[in-house]
Amino acid sequence: MDAESGYRELENIARRAVETLQAVETLEDLEHLRIEFLGRSGSIARLFQELRELDSSERPAFGKRLNEVKKEIESRLEAREQELQSRLEGLRMSRESIDITLPGRSEKLGRKHLITRIIEEIEDIFIGMGYQLQEGPEVETDYYNFEALNTPEWHPAKSLADTFYVEADGAKSTALLRTHTSPVQIRVMESRKPPLFIVSPGKAYRRDVPDASHTPMFHQVEGFAVDRHITLGDLKGTLELFCHEIFGAEREVRFRPHFFPFTEPSAEVDVSCGICEGSGCRLCKQTGWLEILGAGMIDPNVFGYVGYDPDEYSGFAFGVGVERIAALKYRIPDIRILLEQDFRFLQSI
Amino acid sequence: MRVPLSWLRDYVDIDIPAEELADRLENTGTAVESIVRTGRELQNILAGLLLECSPHPRADRLKLCRVDVGGRVADIVCGAPNAAAGMKVAVAVPGAVLPGGRRIERAEMMGVTSEGMLLSGAELGVNDDTAGILELPAEVAPGEDIPSYLGLADEVLELEITPNRPDCLSMIGVAREVAAILGLLLSQPLPRIEEETLPEITELATVQIDDPDLCSRYTARMIRGVTIGPSPLWMQTRLRAAGVRPISNVVDITNYVMLECGQPLHAFDARRIHEGHIIVRRAKPGERMVTLDGATRELDPEMLLITDPAGPIALAGVMGGEDSEVADDTTDVLLESAHFKPTSIMRVSRMLGLTSEASRRFERGSDPSGTAWAADRAIELMRAYAGGQILKGTLDARPRVIEPARLGLRVQRASRLLGVELDASTAADLLESIDIRITETAEEGGDSVLHAIVPTFRPDLEREIDLVEEVARLYGYSRIPSTLPASRGRYGGLNQEQRELRSIKRLLEAAGLFEVVTYGFTAERVLERLKPGMARGEPDVVRLRNPVSDDMAVMRTTLLPGLLSVLDYNLRRRNTELGIFEVGRVFFPRKGRDLPEEPLKLGCAMGGFWAQKQWDREAREVDFYTIKGIVEVLLERLNIKGWELLKAQSPWLHPGKSAAVTVHGALLGEFGELKPGIAEAFEVKPNTQVLEFDAAALLAVAEHLPEFREIGRYPAVRRDIALVMDEGIAQAEVDKVIRKAGGSLLREIGMFDLYRGEQVGKGKKSMAFTLTYFSEDRTLEEAEISQVESAILDALERELSISVRS
């Protein structure tokens, strides 16, 4: 073999390898090609045999080229093999494919009641502001529910038409179902000294005729803060933050002066209506505002009952209606559904 | 309180739209429930002078009327019997719109064209009179716009007045607020009694107050020769707009003045007062009277009466007596304007179930200084609109003068409480704007103290804090900067019990149960059904004195009533796969204590299918082991060790399919299947399972901080064994023997099969277990495990006659 025909053949092999490797469609045929080009008696091996026949001055260059072609064929073979392998796997997997739209397998999952979740949400907001949780009894005395909260003896809320009273065991009892969670204020202040930052969730009872916004049992979260230098401004800041956390930072919050026996000054707190954004709609009765809660500075008389000096300490208190928050946040038109326990409701929200 | 703006404008020049006024009122503490606009639809209703009235040629009952409607004459057919020439009338000309949107056009009436219609009081909406057309006062000029003349087009603010503000139950009181807020002047009418005639009132009437505590002041005036008839239209219109039904001139005037200034008034027929002598006293035991609603009232010494020497003539401040009320033939009126003790009026009105506009005002506190003004104002109006002659002088019994309160306001202290820097003159200006007099500003104890005299129409202002509130609301809450309380080393968070309760709820929701929230009260018969004898006659249930219904009459002693009613409720709505839980209190009376015990309970209930059949799975029905699984999950996650199952005691549980869970003798709770009779009675599925645990007991034995145990890095070895035993042997017995014999290398026992049938023979059963062995310090050898295993099998054979299943 002379160098010229040697080169010619080598380039022929290289070209043929590119063409045939491109055309080969099965792993079997590919194996045949490997043997044909790279086998012990394949075309490359044959040229290595013939290399010895070349003039020694031409051998290194040809040898170098021969090795290049060999490597090229090897890498092409490998690439083609991978291609064919993965095509094969793809075919196999496509035969294995299943109906992915069939329902999955899972264990049943229950849910905490919406009321519980809202209570926990409220608790967590105040915990974040440094409050602790304290619960109180649902059956209370007149003293804790009314008297120590500065509610006069003749107050209409105390009537048999508004408050549930408990039958006495012979003697005259003043026990009643608490009408709000505020008695916890008194119980805590009686037993501890400021600073006090407390939230108290729980059930309360009023002798209301059930309607879209009243049920004879409901849930409230009472909150209060007592320390030196607590201000009405602190109450505002605290409740603004609360409203923004619950309803979103874009909602406006306003404080309207109001009257409650156990706070003074007192306020009712509104947030701007989320449906009409303040322009007026049915939900907000065209006012653009939704009443959220009642609050105020703890009345000095209340401090009197627990032996705090109102010139040393001041504090604020507020009561949040959980059902009211649920109704507004989730747009539930009738809160009675919260106590109906229909599974379709429990599962949906 | 309904406040027509047109009326309010009598006292203050409101120069802003109603909406803005409402906003300003809201922001200073007077809630506005709504703004009602009346009469806006009214159009083309004019005053007319009836020039001529002639009979209709073809209909007897109709008249042809020629009416001057200002500059032109309209021919109108009218059927009213009272239509007569010379009358001033209200005319709906073609194109008119009446109240309710009714339109009036030119119409043909029995062959004659009618250019509109003459209106009755009812058609115009000023009274209920449908018998004839409305006669207008002679002063009105033809062509005048009737809606504006009668004040029919108005804006009415519906105000929510808080119980501390009796002064705002009047137009002048609201006007005072408005004037203060808008920085305007309040102009209060000055009653001028110009014509008094002899005799002196003292010659005809006397007042004696026997109980100065309940009645501090009794003012009276008299007028003779009045003619009872309708009150003027403008007054009727205002009363209606304020929500009061017009009755007659004298009665309407008492109501009108009450609405105007807040002082309730009562008009007596003077001839019915024996000897003209009024005695204000408490009722005597057994005394009775007939009130003007016709009811005979049993009186009580708690009640204050207005009496004459013959007996009661009115329930003071609450309701007049039938005998002494003003009637159509009344000519002489004695007008009462008194001040009564608020709590007394409240008590009496509660006792009798009677409330009125007057009692509402008295019980919140009327102005003891305002009685004479009100009496003068009313008597003046009576003379003007009912005729007659005002007797000379006023009776004014005033055994006890209620002085204006004198209060101090420490301005810096107020600033500190509000969180805004106020100076003394700002605070003083705000207080003076609502007629609180500041007599002096003094430097005392490092603070500027305002010395204030509070007018008697503000009985709610008794303490310094009340003035602070007035300053704050008039200054505007919105101007007080929002801040957060300074932190004084406090931290927030849940305590351990609160955290664990939350995690129990989380666990149960992950276990597939839905939380429910049910009423704390239930029906006595429901408790009785669950536990016969529990509620009957025994003082072991908390009963309500005033339940709304029998279904909510006692406090629950178990969560079951609520849980079972939720299952029942959902079954009726075809909801299935019901698994629920509740965490709530139950109530037990405590002997000799006011308040009951309120243990917190955790309850679950489930029935029917746990899971319906699915495409790849068979349906799973609830049974004892479903609820037991919940119990086990709970005990495991709370790290409660060494629990035991004993026989349950709850009378509602199936004795063969239930258990009590105890730890070292302490009962945590009970669970299992309902007794068939109970399930039936509550209309739930026969396979219903329930659970009730005591939360405190559960948390008391929970290991909050489980101990760390080395697990080692050597692999575990698992071996299965299948055993045959007598039917009567419980799994726990087998488990116990295996555990004991297995020693320290045996770490876990899992049961994977339970078989009964031919292969093991009658009266026998087979259980198969996977036993897991491992050691912390070595890989276990085959021989070691076999040794333990044969020890286990020997023990089983020896102690329970259990053999290996071949």
Ligand SMILES: [Zn+2]
């Ligand atoms: Zn809205």
